[in-house]
Amino acid sequence: MNTKLFGLFLVLLVCLPSFAQQKPVEKVDSDGVYLMPDQLPEFPGGIQAMMKFLSTNIKYPVEAQKKGISGRVIVQFVIMEDGTLDQAKVIRGVDPLLDEEALRVVKSMPKWKPGMDRGEAVKVRFTAPIMFNLSKKDTPRPNFPELVVPLGQEVENRSLQGVWQSCSVQPGEHGYKILLFPVLKIVSADQTFMNIMTAGMDGKSNAVIYCQGEYSLPSDNTYVEMVDRSLDPTFTQGTKNEISVERLHDNLIKLSFTVPGQERRWTEYWFRVPSPNVRILAD
Incomplete structure (x- = not known):
């Protein structure tokens, strides 16, 4: 089945921790999740590897392409003490089709190196803004040269x-x-x-x-x-x-x-x- 050409764009600040906001936040929230640990969690291979993982594994839902649905989905999750990902949820959605796919690929991430505070592994909250964007038929398809x-x-x-x-x-x-x-x-x-x-x-x-x-x-x-x-x-x-x-x-x-x-x-x-x-x- 032919589908529209599309480009998937990851927001440049993808997966930066939740403290990267203008408003000051506490170091630890009421659930014991850190927002500002001494050492941040690390995706295997670093931020470029994380971007490559997301861009490689995410799939633009065909039904969303047919309906011309696009936009930014923001997913929030917690990196646990053992590096696993937990509590993933969409905090700002676009459409159930895109929301579900963004959540799926975030949940499929491999184990991270956990965040550390005072020498101990701690839970750290992150957000991942992911942009879905359909290219127009009269516009050349954007890709890497x-x-x-x-x-x-x-x-x-x-x-x-x-x-x-x-x-x-x-x-x-x-x-x-x-x-x-x-x-x-x-x-x-x-x-x-x-x-x-x-x-x-x-x-x-x-x-x-x-x-x-x-x-x-x-x-x-x-x-x-x-x-x-x-x-x-x-x-x-x-x-x-x-x-x-x-x-x-x-x-x-x-x-x-x-x-x-x-x-x-x-x-x-x-x-x-x-x-x-x-x-x-x-x-």
């Missing part, structure tokens, strides 16, 4: 300075097939870096700086980030992340690092996009 980077070229530009875009990489017969994601890493000449979630495929949502700080280059294959400010529950303020760098092309790198509190290694690919000289101006 693809490109191919040639194989076998000698790497000449070993500098990490510039604007990098997160991507997936699939080696092919003629080159690396690149799928670009809406996440940027700006590596400045003044030894500062900034990670930005861009405006999303709808072109309307505001961009969000979710991590920034200073960096150093102890060796040609080692890049170290010192986080000064962060909305990422994995790499919080004060984190020092030592990253191994493998150069696949002048403008394509593979970064490998250990997620804090976990033994396994995590891998990311970044493609350098054409840009002028960049200096970070954010306060």
